[in-house]
Amino acid sequence: MSFPTILLWLLQGLGVTMAVTALSALVVFPFALVFGVLEYRLRGIPRFLVTVFIDFWRSSSVIILLFFFFYVGPAFDVFLSAYAVGALVIGCNIGAYGSQALRSALETIPAGQKEAGRALGLSRNRILFLIELPQALRKVIPIAGNEVIEIVKTSANVSLIGLADVTFKAKEAMQASHQPAEIYSALLGVYIAICLPMALAIHALVRRGQARRA
Amino acid sequence: MGFDTEYFWSLWPAIFQGSLMTLAAAAAGSVGAILVGIILALGRRSGRLSKIICAGFTEAIRLSPFLVQLYFLYYVLPVWGLTLDAVTVGILTLSIHFGAFLGEVFGAGIDAVPRGQVEAARALGLRNRQISFLIVLPQMLRFVAAPTANYMISLLKTTPYLAVVGVPEMLGVAFDKASDSFRYVEPLTAAGILFLVYSTIIGQAARYVERKIRPL
Numbered sequence: 001m002s003f004p005t006i007l008l009w010l011l012q013g014l015g016v017t018m019a020v021t022a023l024s025a026l027v028v029f030p031f032a033l034v035f036g037v038l039e040y041r042l043r044g045i046p047r048f049l050v051t052v053f054i055d056f057w058r059s060s061s062v063i064i065l066l067f068f069f070f071y072v073g074p075a076f077d078v079f080l081s082a083y084a085v086g087a088l089v090i091g092c093n094i095g096a097y098g099s100q101a102l103r104s105a106l107e108t109i110p111a112g113q114k115e116a117g118r119a120l121g122l123s124r125n126r127i128l129f130l131i132e133l134p135q136a137l138r139k140v141i142p143i144a145g146n147e148v149i150e151i152v153k154t155s156a157n158v159s160l161i162g163l164a165d166v167t168f169k170a171k172e173a174m175q176a177s178h179q180p181a182e183i184y185s186a187l188l189g190v191y192i193a194i195c196l197p198m199a200l201a202i203h204a205l206v207r208r209g210q211a212r213r214a
Numbered sequence: 215m216g217f218d219t220e221y222f223w224s225l226w227p228a229i230f231q232g233s234l235m236t237l238a239a240a241a242a243g244s245v246g247a248i249l250v251g252i253i254l255a256l257g258r259r260s261g262r263l264s265k266i267i268c269a270g271f272t273e274a275i276r277l278s279p280f281l282v283q284l285y286f287l288y289y290v291l292p293v294w295g296l297t298l299d300a301v302t303v304g305i306l307t308l309s310i311h312f313g314a315f316l317g318e319v320f321g322a323g324i325d326a327v328p329r330g331q332v333e334a335a336r337a338l339g340l341r342n343r344q345i346s347f348l349i350v351l352p353q354m355l356r357f358v359a360a361p362t363a364n365y366m367i368s369l370l371k372t373t374p375y376l377a378v379v380g381v382p383e384m385l386g387v388a389f390d391k392a393s394d395s396f397r398y399v400e401p402l403t404a405a406g407i408l409f410l411v412y413s414t415i416i417g418q419a420a421r422y423v424e425r426k427i428r429p430l
Contacts, residue, residue, distance in 0.1 A: 059413040060406065061371040063378075064385055068406050071398035075216065149277065156279035160378065167282060180289035188278050188286060195277035 001177045006186045009176075013169035014190075020086050020155040020165060021148075027091020028147060032098030039099065040106040041128060057096035063157060065089045070161045086158040094150050101143045105136040142209075145202035149195045156191070166190050222400040225391055229404045232387030233412065239301060239383060240370045243308030247369060248362075250313020255320035268317070275314035280372055283307050288379045304376035312369045316362060323358035324350065359427040363420035370413055374405075384408060 001009070038050045069085045080088070109132050117127035159168035170187040174180065257268035275283065284307045291298060298306070327350050335349045377386035388401035395401075 055414075055417075056410070059371075059410055059417060061374045061385075061409055061413075063374050064402070064406050064409055067385070067389075067398075068402045071392075071402055075397075075399045153277075153279040156281045159281075167279070167285075170282075170285070174289070180286075181293050184282070184286040184290055187282050188274070191278040191282060192274055196273070199273070199277060 001173070001179060001182070003182055003186065006173055006179070006182055007190075009173045010166050010169045010183075010186055010190055013164050013166035016158075016163050016165040016168075017152070017155055017194075020083065020090070020158050020163065021151050023083060023087035024090040024094070024151045024155065025148065027087055028095040028098060028151060029144070031092055031095025032102055032147075034099075035096070036099035036102030036106070037128070037133065040103045054096045054099055057092045058100075060093070062089060062093050062154060063160070065093065066157055066161060082158060082161045082163050085161060086155070086163065090151060090154045090157070094147055094154065097150075098140075098143070098147050101140050102136060105139040106132055108139070109135050142202050142206050145198060145205070149198050149202075152194055152198075153191065217399055217403075218397065221395070221397065222404060225388075225401055225404050228387050228391060229384055229401070229408060232382055232384040232405075233408050235301075235381065236370075236373050236383040236385075236409075237412070239305055239308070239376060239381065240366075240373045242305045243312065243369055243373065244366050246305060246309025247312035247316055247365070250309050251316025251320050254313060254317030255324065258317070258321055259324070272314045272317055275311055280307070280311050280375060281378065283311055284375060284379060300376070300379045300381045303379065304373075304381050308369055308372065308376075311372070312365055315365055319358050319361045319365070320354070323354040326357045327353045356427055360420075360424040363423055367413065367417055367420055370416060374409070 035050060035054055039047060039054065042050060066085065066089045069080070069089055070082065073080050073085070113131050113135070114127055117131045122130065155165060156167040159165050159171065162168075164172075166187060170183050173183050254268050254272060257264045258272075259265075284304065287307050287310075288300070288303050291303065331349055331353065332345055335345045340348070373383060374385040376383055377389060380386065382390070384405045388405040391401040392398045
């Protein structure tokens with residue numbers, strides 16, 4: 001196969017890669033938002049339980065969890081599609097990392113902000129949602145961008161549970177014609193071509209933010 | 215199908231055996247990653263060409279999936295005349311992948327040592343090598359300890375990928391058992407639990423190191 005043919009072959013899987021990325025992102029951001037805020041806001045035992053839940057998703061290996069949920073569900077009559085398993089596992093794993101970023105952003109907001117809110121007679125929750133959270137969310141925008149890159153890369157795992165994404169297509173191409181150097185170079189190229197523009201955009205955003213602050 | 219408790223317990227010796235391979239590969243990968251990280255960090259501060267090559271290499275690694283890099287080395291190295299066994303390829307991939315991330319950490323660590331430290335050492339008449347090893351390196355280690363420990367934990371979590379190319383580490387052993395018995399639940403549960411135990415222990419150890427070696 002010629003190089004363009006290989007590239008076209010791989011790109012047939014682009015739709016699946018994008019779909020898995022989008023579905024995972026639908027899990028990542030709500031997960032990060034809800035659990036990041038909960039871990040910041042709660043105290044005592046409820047907070048401990050939230051931390052344990054987040055740590056479960058952070059401490060496990062994505063590949064083990066992916067196989068676990070894919071094979072273990074059916075044994076207990078829970079039938080999830082490979083898309084659902086992929087989005088759930090990738091989403092909760094990366095979302096757990098995101099929740100930590102949001103929590104630490106909330107923690108770095110100057111205490112004066114909270115005190116000012118209290119002086120104005122706002123309730124604790126109003127201070128959180130009207131004063132602290134908007135500022136924290138601004139701070140985590142670049143991290144959210146990096147998270148999207150992370151999702152794209154992690155989506156390659158779904159090739160192992162039978163979804164025909166670009167990585168799966170590469171294995172298929174290998175069976176059609178044994179040209180590993182061409183096929184896997186093309187595959188690396190596809191991922192870099194997807195992720196590089198995002199990385200550059202984040203970089204530009206961070207730089208603009210720094211320039212504005214200076 | 216449910217859960218066969220007896221079968222579950224019978225798997226532990228084999229899974230534990232496999233987990234030793236996981237730990238060994240992760241340890242070897244960590245050493246390799248630190249070496250690659252140092253080379254990249256130094257490469258980015260030498261000549262212009264080496265700077266461009268190191269930066270390009272780092273970005274290419276950071277922007278592509280580990281799984282794809284593993285396949286690449288596993289299938290392409292033999293074409294280039296370098297035939298290595300799966301374990302070696304796996305350790306090599308771990309080293310390169312995490313080395314790219316550590317290179318950035320080490321570079322930032324060197325920059326974080328205040329200029330005045332080097333100037334003061336020079337004023338005291340220390341030689342360049344003494345400045346590097348006695349002044350810059352110890353202070354840099356304090357800065358990089360915490361992020362490096364975090365990458366080591368990620369590296370451990372990435373090690374089960376080596377099963378994909380046939381390394382008999384814990385996930386690989388779990389799959390062997392599963393394909394013998396056609397029961398996936400018990401082997402994957404065992405591997406999952408043991409893995410969680412390891413990563414929790416190592417995570418706590420890292421947190422301890424982080425508290426002990428904090429930047430001054």
